[in-house]
Amino acid sequence: MRKKEDKYNFSEFGLAIKQARMKQGLTREQVGSIIEIDPRYLTNIENKGQHPSIQVLYDLVSLLNVSVDEFFLPEIILEKTSKRRQLEHQLNELSDTYLIILEHTIQGIIYSKKNYLSND
Template sequence: MRKKEDKYDFRAFGLAIKEARMKQGLTREQVGSKIEIDPRYLTNIENKGQHPSIQVLYDLVSLLNVSVDEFFLPNTNNVKGTRRRWIEKQMDSFNEKELMLMESLANGIIESHEMEE
């Protein structure tokens, strides 16, 4: 039988959900309505680390574009974190000129890293 201390701690995930929800300007009531859960359930997930059902977990990460990789696979190099996914989602709405600016910024960052080495 599994020990209580072996149970996964969802508090970090809950905080990521809360941060993503707030970044998108959504209330708990709005999220609850969209995924058909009681806002109190979402409050408990965000603030107390309550374990969501698999369906609610899926609905939250899909709606809020939160990566579960960083929580469930923290030791892999292929983790696409929430911040990266959020930036990619924002870039989906960029026009060609804005994407060129982002590309220039990325190239500048890479060059500065090369200069440091």
């Protein structure tokens, strides 16, 4: 028999859902309408760590492009966190010209970081 205290704490997941929703400019009412849930249910998931059903969890992570791996497999270093997936989604909106600019910017940051760290 499982103990009540063994339940997974969904607070961090709820916060990630809230941040992703707000970043996409969606209200709780809009998300509720899209995935067919009551906005109060979403409020409880975001703010109180309420356990969503498997279907609602799936719908939320799919709609908001949030990776659940970092919440359920924290001991594993993962290639794609929520932030990486969100950035990848944004990159898909850019043309190759903007991607080249972004690539050079990233290379400059990496170069600066390496040089800064090697001077320590």
